[in-house]
Amino acid sequence: MRVVRLLRLRAALTLLREVPRRLASRGVPGSRRTQKGSGTRWEEEKREDGVKWRQLEHKGPYFAPPYEPLPDGVCFFYDGKPMRLSVKAEEVATFYGRMLDHEYTTKEVFRKNFFNDWRKEMTVEEREVIKSLDKCDFTEIHRYFVDKAAARKVLTREEKQKLKEEAEKLQQEFGYCILDGHREKIGNFKTEPPGLFRGRGDHPKMGMLKRRVMPEDVVINCSRDSKIPKPPAGHQWKEVRSDNTVMWLAAWTESIQNTIKYVMLNPCSKLKGEKAWQKFETARRLRGFVDEIRSQYQADWKSQEMKTRQRAVALYFIDKGEAADTVGCCSLRVEHVQLHPEADGCQHVVEFDFLGKDSIRYYNRVPVEKPVYKNLQLFMKNKDPQDDLFDRLTTTSLNKHLHELMDGLTAKVFRTYNASVTLQEQLRALTRAEDSIAAKILSYNRANRAVAILCNHQRATSSTFEKSMQNLQTKIQVKKEQVAEARAELRKARAEHKAQGDGKSRSVLEKKRRLLEKLQEQLAWLSVQATDKEENKQVALNTSKLNYLDPRISIAWCKRFRVPVEKIYSKTQRERFAWALAMGGEDFEF
DNA sequence: ATACGGACTTAGTACTTATACT
DNA sequence: AGTATAAGTACTAAGTCCGTAT
Numbered sequence A: 001m002r003v004v005r006l007l008r009l010r011a012a013l014t015l016l017r018e019v020p021r022r023l024a025s026r027g028v029p030g031s032r033r034t035q036k037g038s039g040t041r042w043e044e045e046k047r048e049d050g051v052k053w054r055q056l057e058h059k060g061p062y063f064a065p066p067y068e069p070l071p072d073g074v075c076f077f078y079d080g081k082p083m084r085l086s087v088k089a090e091e092v093a094t095f096y097g098r099m100l101d102h103e104y105t106t107k108e109v110f111r112k113n114f115f116n117d118w119r120k121e122m123t124v125e126e127r128e129v130i131k132s133l134d135k136c137d138f139t140e141i142h143r144y145f146v147d148k149a150a151a152r153k154v155l156t157r158e159e160k161q162k163l164k165e166e167a168e169k170l171q172q173e174f175g176y177c178i179l180d181g182h183r184e185k186i187g188n189f190k191t192e193p194p195g196l197f198r199g200r201g202d203h204p205k206m207g208m209l210k211r212r213v214m215p216e217d218v219v220i221n222c223s224r225d226s227k228i229p230k231p232p233a234g235h236q237w238k239e240v241r242s243d244n245t246v247m248w249l250a251a252w253t254e255s256i257q258n259t260i261k262y263v264m265l266n267p268c269s270k271l272k273g274e275k276a277w278q279k280f281e282t283a284r285r286l287r288g289f290v291d292e293i294r295s296q297y298q299a300d301w302k303s304q305e306m307k308t309r310q311r312a313v314a315l316y317f318i319d320k321g322e323a324a325d326t327v328g329c330c331s332l333r334v335e336h337v338q339l340h341p342e343a344d345g346c347q348h349v350v351e352f353d354f355l356g357k358d359s360i361r362y363y364n365r366v367p368v369e370k371p372v373y374k375n376l377q378l379f380m381k382n383k384d385p386q387d388d389l390f391d392r393l394t395t396t397s398l399n400k401h402l403h404e405l406m407d408g409l410t411a412k413v414f415r416t417y418n419a420s421v422t423l424q425e426q427l428r429a430l431t432r433a434e435d436s437i438a439a440k441i442l443s444y445n446r447a448n449r450a451v452a453i454l455c456n457h458q459r460a461t462s463s464t465f466e467k468s469m470q471n472l473q474t475k476i477q478v479k480k481e482q483v484a485e486a487r488a489e490l491r492k493a494r495a496e497h498k499a500q501g502d503g504k505s506r507s508v509l510e511k512k513r514r515l516l517e518k519l520q521e522q523l524a525w526l527s528v529q530a531t532d533k534e535e536n537k538q539v540a541l542n543t544s545k546l547n548y549l550d551p552r553i554s555i556a557w558c559k560r561f562r563v564p565v566e567k568i569y570s571k572t573q574r575e576r577f578a579w580a581l582a583m584g585g586e587d588f589e590f
Numbered sequence B: 001a002t003a004c005g006g007a008c009t010t011a012g013t014a015c016t017t018a019t020a021c022t
Numbered sequence C: 001a002g003t004a005t006a007a008g009t010a011c012t013a014a015g016t017c018c019g020t021a022t
Helices: A002-017 A087-097 A108-121 A124-129 A139-153 A157-174 A270-300 A306-320 A326-330 A370-380 A395-405 A411-430 A437-454 A465-500 A503-535 A542-547 A551-560 A571-576 A578-583
Strands: A076-078 A081-083 A176-179 A182-185 A219-221 A239-241 A250-253 A260-263 A337-343 A346-355 A361-367
Touching (some): A076 A087, A076 A139, A087 A139, A182 A270, A270 A395, A306 A370, A306 A395, A306 A411, A411 A437, A411 A551, A437 A503, A437 A542, A465 A503, A542 A571, A551 A578
Parallel strands (some): A219 A239
Antiparallel strands (some): A219 A250, A337 A346
16 A cells, blocks of 8 residues: 555656756865855865864763662562562563553563563572563563653642753763863763664564673773863773764664674764855765766666676666665675566566565566666566576775766765755755745655665555544645635625715725634635655655755755745754855855 | 674654743 | 644764775
């Protein structure tokens, strides 16, 4: 169902993309001089290559609060009998107990991993008794946490205010650092609390215990001459170092996959902003190379060398957005594609069906050029379903090739480029200057949506969707009736004025006219909302908005069409894109 | 050549806060 | 004032890509 819908939207998008592209003029790629200067924050002197800061000072991460044992009245039962657990075992039991109503706890892998790790936390005696998860009864524990959550909801205004102030105090103390003399916001200043690992898709490690992070696990990164953060009383840092070629302030190794987690700056920080800007400048630079690159890989479809052919087809997929990246593309297996000589009235159709990032399904049927089709037939010949489609291709060799085509070019750049170009084209095609603000916003969201569909950014239909749609429809109905009523009254007032011809009846007439206008406007806005909502059901806009769309495109559009930028970007989004807002640029072209 | 680890970006969902409604 | 819903933010898993070790 969802797939079919997305397919339809994709088809529509493909049509829209055929709109002839107006040749855009723009400044020197990558040049800062092309932007309007504004204030000092984005225009400080450059650091030498690879150096991220000269001064870095912070308080270290804020640690998750220690475990609070359950009150006496809350008990765990084994095989129907109450059982008092040791603190360590109890803590892990609460991780499971609070998830009891979650689907995870029905999954065999999750249960097995949890039980296995839980037993490691038990005392010898406990391990002797607790041998089967099926005999464990966590319901009291579960109820305890449900009640606790409910209690939080009904706090008085004052109590809530107090909690808010405490959070704010914490944010002020731990949530900022000093970087090269500027106070910058940190992204994640709290260590991740212990709990049960929730992998996405059918992750083999789901349910495993994610250990509590201790100061002894944490490496601190700060400048030598800064105030070195103090570890919590009675504890030590694993290490304190001063590496100004990296952006992280603290790091630790997590216990599930043995990978490093970092404390980094918030996206609104100058450093992150500069990186994002740089990213978009690289993508803009691709504009000047993309025609050449395309004709080159098309020529390579007929190369003598198998490796070159595979690379050329892979690159075509990356460019077309059928694969997000080199890794995804290079690891495409025979079982992920199906070839149809003819489908949906098109020739040479490739059907993709595979799980991408976060186990999100990518399904698409696309007509491809004949040589691509022929090549795929060749690549699939005499292979098992599990074999690599591009067996002669590695991520390293493909990326190396990309670097030769353009400095700084990677597969990711194509995504950014295609997303931003699509937004710009769509905005051009959809926006009408004479439209109301509401209609313009709908156009913007549609353009954004086109990109999100292109990038396969999906979301689960919210459980309350049907209900809230119903509510909206009811509102529209009510508004329609109000409009009808206002129209009738206007008619009456007009007749009255015609008969009387006096000032009083004229002012009544004016008032009725204004009322009708206002109601019609409200109705228009409501129906725009309804359309937007329906189209947005299973498409997530934020990922592309935050990561792939050059904000300068949106800002220029807002200025050109007199749409307040707050209608497009929320407060934090405006902070994240402060660098772009500072540049102004009504006539920015990507 | 390949594997692996480190650093940084991207991703969907869970949770919180603001706003609309009664 | 209290509640329902929408909007916005926080969280953390899962990617990419690079450099280095094997």
